[in-house]
Amino acid sequence: MADDRRLDGNAIGGMMLELFGVEMTTATEVCRTCGTADVVARLEVYMDAPGTVVRCAHCKAVLMRIVRGPDRTWLDLSGFRSIELRSPD
Amino acid sequence: MTGAVDETPRVRTLLLEADGWPGHRAGQHLDVRLTAEDGYQAERSYSIASAPGEPLAITIERLEDGEVSPYLVDEARDGDTFEVRGPIGGYFVWEDDGRPVFLVGGGSGVVPLMSMIRSSSESTPIRLLYSSRTLEDVIYRQELDARAGDRVEVFHTLTREQPPGWAGYARRIDAEMLREVAWPSAEQPHVFVCGSTRFVDVAADGLVALGYEPLSIRTERFGATGG
Numbered sequence: 182m183a184d185d186r187r188l189d190g191n192a193i194g195g196m197m198l199e200l201f202g203v204e205m206t207t208a209t210e211v212c213r214t215c216g217t218a219d220v221v222a223r224l225e226v227y228m229d230a231p232g233t234v235v236r237c238a239h240c241k242a243v244l245m246r247i248v249r250g251p252d253r254t255w256l257d258l259s260g261f262r263s264i265e266l267r268s269p270d
Numbered sequence: 271m272t273g274a275v276d277e278t279p280r281v282r283t284l285l286l287e288a289d290g291w292p293g294h295r296a297g298q299h300l301d302v303r304l305t306a307e308d309g310y311q312a313e314r315s316y317s318i319a320s321a322p323g324e325p326l327a328i329t330i331e332r333l334e335d336g337e338v339s340p341y342l343v344d345e346a347r348d349g350d351t352f353e354v355r356g357p358i359g360g361y362f363v364w365e366d367d368g369r370p371v372f373l374v375g376g377g378s379g380v381v382p383l384m385s386m387i388r389s390s391s392e393s394t395p396i397r398l399l400y401s402s403r404t405l406e407d408v409i410y411r412q413e414l415d416a417r418a419g420d421r422v423e424v425f426h427t428l429t430r431e432q433p434p435g436w437a438g439y440a441r442r443i444d445a446e447m448l449r450e451v452a453w454p455s456a457e458q459p460h461v462f463v464c465g466s467t468r469f470v471d472v473a474a475d476g477l478v479a480l481g482y483e484p485l486s487i488r489t490e491r492f493g494a495t496g497g
């Protein structure tokens with residue numbers, strides 16, 4: 182049953198669009214822990230309140246944490262080595 | 271909200287009119303935000319069921335103990351307003367280039383796949399493998415029956431209960447079923463898999479076992495819904 186709570190990166194597409202201003206599910210990230218490159222849509226996502234946790238699908242390391250409040254958002258991106266965004270066309 | 275269609279006892283389609291909506295691509299979703307009188311907000315994602323260019327529609331399955339879906343399925347009425355954000359997504363999106371398409375859906379996971387079927391051109395071959403609990407739970411059943419033919423092939427599996435004389439599959443999706451229905455991976459079909467997390471994991475693993483390149487399988491997980 183626990184696994185029902187696991188989503189993938191599609192689920193944070195709206196939040197990322199709002200935070201970054203561009204479509205992010207197709208962005209390519211590199212995990213700082215294992216070095217694997219993957220697209221955001223394929224990451225593991227847990228959206229249990231109060232925050233969202235995003236993990237590497239390969240080594241399960243925490244890549245990103247997002248906590249949203251009424252007037253601000255707290256973003257921890259320390260698990261990524263890099264994220265490559267596409268320029269909007 | 272401008273209208274509603276009952277799809278099954280647990281599923282309803284809502285027609286929406288959104289100011290400034292820029293249009294969508296097949297497979298994309300939107301986020302619905304509900305705000306209670308005390309200011310409490312809840313946000314959930316719903317796939318867009320309609321084809322691009324058609325009036326905006328989302329289809330919601332009621333989770334009995336859920337926070338948002340019971341409201342959208344049972345209570346929301348014409349004229350109600352709520353915030354939507356979208357269209358969202360660039361990965362679970364289909365561009366019709368004439369190549370064959372293999373769609374695998376569990377429960378409400380069929381919603382974004384339906385947008386693809388509805389928008390496909392008259393020459394694009396499509397196979398849909400669709401898992402539901404019972405015949406009554408099959409979403410878009412009449413429309414799928416009407417569209418099924420040489421070009422659009424629909425394979426149902428009913429996991430919980432089958433009507434007398436049922437000729438379709440009668441078990442949870444597995445590697446054997448995928449092998450019987452899917453095109454050989456050498457034909458390089460587009461592949462989209464959507465449904466509950468558990469459903470998507472099983473289907474994607476099965477396709478990889480059949481020789482599909484993992485990166486060629488596009489997946490979208492709904493969590494607890496869509497099994």
Ligand SMILES: Cc1cc2nc3c(=O)[nH]c(=O)nc-3n(C[C@H](O)[C@H](O)[C@H](O)COP(=O)(O)OP(=O)(O)OC[C@H]3O[C@@H](n4cnc5c(N)ncnc54)[C@H](O)[C@@H]3O)c2cc1C
Binds near residue numbers: 329
């Ligand atoms: C990209 C995307 C597209 C989607 N498209 C659709 C769609 O087209 N149609 C559709 O019907 N749904 C879709 N979903 C699912 C939808 O977003 C909601 O998750 C679904 O409607 C349930 O929301 P809810 O508020 O009713 O349930 P929730 O209140 O979120 O509860 C969901 C389930 O989790 C359980 N639960 C809640 N909290 C906990 C907890 N802390 N621990 C353990 N279990 C808990 C509940 O009991 C329930 O079974 C989509 C999801 C995503 C990510």
Ligand SMILES: [Zn+2]
Binds near residue numbers: 240
């Ligand atoms: Zn990793």
